[in-house]
Amino acid sequence: MQFLSYLINGISLGSVYALIALGYTMVYGIAKMLNFAHGDVIMIGSYVVFFAFGSAGMNPVLAIVLSMVVCTVLGVTIERVAYRPLREAPSLAVLITAIGVSYLLQQVAQLAWTSNPKSFTSVVSGLKPISLFGGQLTISAETVVTIIACIVIMVVLIWFVNNTPAGHAMLAVSEDRGAAQLMGVNVNATISLTFAIGSALAAVAGALLCSSYPTLQPTTGAMPGIKAFVAAVFGGIGSIPGAFLGGILLGIIENLSKAYISTQLSDAIVFLVLVVVLIVKPTGLLGKKVNVKV
């Protein structure tokens, strides 16, 4: 029973990672760039929800929609201003710019909203937790909603990428931008769309991250961002189901190692497991093996 409860804690955390990782992997998979500012877009999204829902008392769904709009505009703007000029530059250059953007967002947030922490009111506080085994085991509404959101988003994304022209364009862009252009794909628009989707997901992720773990600060997005990145790689970066699986597993490993090995060394354990898995499976759990034909 205790084990189950730890496991649920893990899944709960993992589902948040998964949600963030989906946005990461989406952008990575198509634009082939590590958008290290993703975590900070999440943070901005959370602030929007915090003020719209927590302070102004807006309907939570509307608040999230508002946040999605804000994040989408933000994400697309960042892409346009900071990443697009470097489209043809080495990928590391964009990585560094993304880090610059990450600093920038954190600084802006601090200037705008100070560094004082805010306690986030859960957007699903209206819902009841699920109680099992006569109350011995509870699964919070946040967890349930996050997992459902994750699965829905994952399925929609997979469907979208594989079955719509825009999705096909994304696949082509991810393979070879020049050739994609020759097929008539508008590369810039496709990458913008990818960022739009990634950032809208960030808004949802932010709302649910802060619902489960309610402290909101300008640095709130940073660590979950990195963890989610790790999760995305763990699952096989670029793979949508991989991001989901990687996120959930990372959460579970993190919590079980806290529960049964050491709370002090749990970070090290998580990363060690990751390293071992990658050594055994060098492209992550569900990553495609890249076949280089010689």
Added chain:
Amino acid sequence: MALLEVSNLGIAFGGLQAVAQLDLSIEKGHLYGLIGPNGAGKTTVFNMLTGVYKPTEGNIILDGKDITGQNPELISKSGIARTFQNIRLFNDMTVLDNVKVGLHNQIRYNMWTGILRLPAYKEKEHEMNREAMKLLKIFDLDKEADYKASQLPYGKQRKLEIARALATNPKLLLLDEPAAGMNPNETEELMHTIHSVRDQFGVAILLIEHDMNFVMGICEEITVLDYGRVIARGDGKAIRNNPKVIAAYLGGD
């Protein structure tokens, strides 16, 4: 015994038997052709010979030594060098350095000699430069020694690959479509170069090529593959007139 003895070589990718039951025997200093329709498995044979793919069956014996399934580094040391169908140069390095990497196992000095710039460093580097320039000269690339490899036009890149491969001092040189992307004149020139390389270095050459003038003009023996299997073998004339080859590969006029 011949320089290269291949027996019963085969490989499958998933369900696809890309090469099957291949026997091949190449004498020292021979010019040997491997031709066949697209997707017949020619490049795959090269990949097995050089250790890029591990054959699922069969043996490869070079100079009496079994090299089946060894890794590419070792096979290179044993004396097989190659070029690639999709050119693979060290793009960000100079033309000269590309060849010097090819000399890696020929002219050696250890890391510390390099870091501490011991006297041997200068000496060996000079030797390398000399050797490399000699090779570049053969392929008429000496004037571009300082260029980045990526800045060479396609045809010269092909030649540079051959020069680099030769730098490893191979007993057997594998050339994958060396004349692709060259016009007839350039092809002609290449034929001469390859001949003189063989004569000068005494190296056996196995080449894949779709340009029949080239193949017929240069190869002393030819093996034809189709769907991974040998469908014909012989000299140029025999191949040209083999009905199976005409049907599968050359096409009737």
Added chain:
Amino acid sequence: MLKNMKKSTKSNVITLGIVVGFYVLIQILSAAGALTNSFSGQLVPICAYVIMAVSLNLTVGMLGELSLGHAGFMSVGAFSGTLVYVVMSENAPQPLALLLAFVVGGAVAGLFGVLVGIPVLRLSGDYLAIVTLAFGEIVKNVMNACYLGVDSHGLHFSLKDSASLNLEVDGKVLINGAMGITGIKKASTFTIGIVLVIITLLVILNLVNSRAGRAIKAIRDNEIAARSVGVPITKYKLMAFVTSAVFAGVAGVLYALNYSSLVAKKFDYNTSILILVFVVLGGIGNLRGSVIAAAVLTVLPELLRSMNDYRMLIYAIVLIVVMIFNQSPEMIALRKRLTARFRKEDAEGKGAKDKEKKGVA
């Protein structure tokens, strides 16, 4: 060909000349009393970061592998070297203790380089990046939980807390978890720093321009081709990785001995990223660029102090703008055309000088 030799040698001489020139300049300024406290306080960290950037460039620029955990090597070097120094400086002459600290710091970091090198041989690209990131985080986490003490019975070690060390009353805690090592006697000087920078540059420049360096770059450019000409991939990847780690370790010792305390938190992911920023901004594979970028970007936030609350905001903007200006192909083409106009005859036929080969390849 001779020209080529000369070109690389000339470039190396310029790079070293910049370093020596900087040193001389500082000495003159310092003698003239024209050096601010703020600037002289940054000299040692600048040296440490320069070494970090140059050594990371070996991995990123020469070997072509992304490492997000370079600070991890700095950390293990810093802790082991400092430990040696703290213990040795009590009963050995100062210079010897110092030398030993650097040697041990470098060696221990190198050892970890081998350890991390193993996954390196199997992974590439972002998967490798994650492993190095993981390495850095593991080091940080373990060092944060690491307690080491010494008493008359010898060394005691625990991963729990200092109480678990069960030290005698006379015992001394050497590493105290998140508190790290405290009470270090400051031993690093600018002169030592510069000497180490020069050694690092000499070793790495010489390495890069030697047989081994060519092999490393060949692996970067095309691993399959490198194999096909008989370059042992394992050996050279490890060589690059370990060399890079050793110098990071040395930089760690230099850095740590400049302050009275040493904590693991300093060497986190952000520091690794910072070093990477130096490398990329200075130009991937361009060692001189790394030197300059490391120095400039270390000083920059200090120069921005007058901006108060907007300091880091401006730093972030500068970073983005410089990056775009430096790396955007349009900007590069623009700059090239401008310089070409100034040196028309020079540009002729010297295609080889053009670094960018991007275009539509």
Added chain:
Amino acid sequence: ACGSSASTDTASSSEAASTSTAATAEAAGEGSGAYTGTPIKIGGIGPVTGGAAIYGQAVKNAEELAVKEINAANGSDVFEWKFEDDEHDAEKSVNAYNTLKDWGLQVLAGPVTTTPSIAVAAETANDNLFMMTPSASAPAVIESGDNVFQICFTDPNQGVASADYIAENKLGTKVGIIYDSSDAYSSGIYEKFKAEAAAKNLEIVTAEAFTADNKSDLSTQVAKCQQAGADLVFLPIYYQEASQILIAANKSGYAPVFFGCDGMDGILTIEGFDTSLAEGLMLLTPFAADAQDEKTQAFVSAYKEAYGDTPNQFAADAYDVVYAIYQAAVAGGINGDMDASDVCDALKAQFTSMTFDGLTGDGMTWDASGAVSKAPKAVVIKDGAYAAM
């Protein structure tokens, strides 16, 4: 050794000074003119950007406020003040210190956090420049030299005091602990608490850690305390994480006594936090923003007016630091014309002999090591406000 061993001469002057301070605080703006020399250059250092920015901002604001008040009350400027950011990083903190030195720093009121403070303390010891940290609480900070002083409790002191308090008041029998093992402050208190608890026969059933990298999810740590049957959970951590723990415990229906230290102060001011969750939370803190005494009220309202926030204990500490230095400066006849080393010697002599009444304690004294002696106050949160216990 504390104030009592000082010579009568300095003791009397310190008395005089303390009354004068009280006077300035009360009658701010009247222009008492106790100080007439060149302004003293006092500098602050702390993280005003990055993850620890809340602490640095609070300290910065309070220092500024105190300096303004003192200057206004004095009529002519007593202090010239400058604050530099250190991003909670030792290297940056030393840089900040050097920058302040270039400016002409004579007295340092900072840094805010432990790790940077240890590094800077060594530098100040070298320069013999007086340093008093408002909030860096590890004992190692003041070990660097006799010029380094603290106005906050040291971590061991808090750990011991907490264990004693819990034992004496029989607040719990089975104690769980959740602390931040990546933080010097938190693990410092934890260690001493553990040792003292053993001495007081408190049973520690579990001690769980988290780190800066995994602190977003603390539910497992809470669950482990619950599992171990802890009826009191000791939280030597900061209030953001504490608020998360309270929320997590509430979710899983776990309601032990929660007991915190000074880092807990501020929990009631978190925007959006359901303060009912903090009901019954006990903490040892030298300062409570809603204390009813006049001094606190004046400070809190002035701070609120200037910065729009309720000040936390670090702000109060910083405010006290400036006032204490003011008191010492006046009593020691310090003048901005003196060089930093002379200022330092004079301040050292004053601080080891004077008594200071501030927001965070009455009758504070310092021993030669630089540690403060003041009485901790235990408070409990009742009806969304602090109440004395």
Added chain:
Amino acid sequence: MGEMLSVKNINVYYGSIHAIKDVSFHVNEGEIVTLIGANGAGKTTTMHAISGLLKLQSGEIDYCGQTISKMEAHKIIRLGLAQVPEGRRVFSGLTVQQNLQMGAYTRRDGKEAIQNDFDMVFDLLPRLKERRNQPAGTLSGGEQQMLAMGRALMCKPKMLLLDEPSMGLSPLLVKEIFKIIRQVNRNGVTVLLVEQNAKMALEIANRAYVLETGTIKMEGEATELANNIEVRKAYLGCE
């Protein structure tokens, strides 16, 4: 018959390398025009300039009466100008089928029409049908070349730019490819062809241009050039 494509005095640079110098030529509707030239003459560069993958330094390119030299590549394709790029550039992670689908990306003429063209391509290049579910990256060189061709055909272009479409193909397939080009042309597609196999190119082309180190050195009817001594010497390998 009007000019379908006209290239006027274009200049293209790679950094400071002046690769195309004041090149002008045109292609009439319904024609096959071939560009021949040695390695590095600038043929590929010219192709990329037309399809918009490379920016012009100066000059103008008109297509169907419209200036396209400032247009982005993806818009140019939408005007019915498809390219088989040098080096194949297939989407290696996508299957053969998906690659072909990408070829039809801009088409809005219904599933059925597209399905018809699928059948047409599979008919012309049966090897592709065999390998329809194989990732393109693992195809042999020649198979990839076929795929690149098939992919361009799926776009149903008005004009095709072919950059060495016969490279790496077996003699049989080379003949096949040229047959296909001719057939496509007969169906109304204008073709601009770059070939090392100048002999065959000149055989099927109406007109030809000779490009040398970035400038047009000669132009004329294909048959005329095929008989020109200089051309024969330099590009056809005949003395």
